[in-house]
Amino acid sequence: MPPTETLFLESTTRIQKDPIHSFMDFQVWDFPGQLNFLDPTFDFDHIFGELGALIWVIDAQDEYLEPLSKLHTTIIAIQRFYPAINIEVFVHKVDGLSDEYKLDTQRDIMQRTQDELSDNGFDNVQVSYHLTSIYDHSIFEAFSKVIQKLIPQLGTLENLLNILCSNSGIEKAFLFDVLSKIYIATDSSPVDMQSYEICSDYIDVIVDVSEIYGYLVDPLQEEATVEASSIIRLQNGMVLYLREINKYLALICLMRKDSIEKQGLVDFNVQVFQNALQRVFEVGR
């Protein structure tokens, strides 16, 4: 959904459960801000029993002390019974703030949370913070990091991507979930926002072109079609290489133009990577 359309979203009045069927099946539960789910009338175990991650969204453009205090109460409640739940705080709508103010806001939220948890005897709670906005790619990046923590095979995927990069002259490789445009794994070199953005935009281009010039494939087909790959040469001498891995995932690599001169080698290594990945997911099932 483009950001401008979010202006017309209706307010959430009840818990909305959205099942996501992708490389891994999960559900996103959207809670209305005003709902007190710690009230004894709610079934605490039903809400938190099978939760992988709690994403707490704080509006950085608004007064945040009250939502923050609710966050603290929630963390303390779930720490007692479900300490394994990942707690992720999105300091959201930061597009309206200056760079300095963004960081100050995040620091303030972190400090208040740490103090409150320590005062209640919880000194070692892991809370992750993300600065997010729907007007750039930061919201996708933050979701990527949250989802990655829920993938048991993440370490193996990273290793496979590292091997692929070092053997094929690839500078950065992302494994993307095509529909949501979140990346489920990348190699262990640092992620810079620009590489992520360009790879994410590349997916849009490919999806648009495929919708016009593509052909219908059997929707039940899990395997990727052999020819589903694409290369774009950028003006700065870099090359983007995309290969469909299966019906949910695409591999996107950023490399120098000399590396793609040995395209046969890259294609072969990507094929080996694709086979390995298939086996990893088969074992995980």
Ligand SMILES: Nc1nc2c(ncn2[C@@H]2O[C@H](COP(=O)(O)OP(=O)(O)OP(=O)(O)O)[C@@H](O)[C@H]2O)c(=O)[nH]1
């Ligand atoms: N500036 C800015 N506005 C945003 C951002 N994200 C959402 N909004 C706006 O905030 C408004 C509320 O968005 P919602 O997603 O409905 O917010 P919510 O907190 O889920 O609200 P409820 O549905 O009532 O729980 C919309 O008008 C969005 O356009 C952002 O990153 N930056």
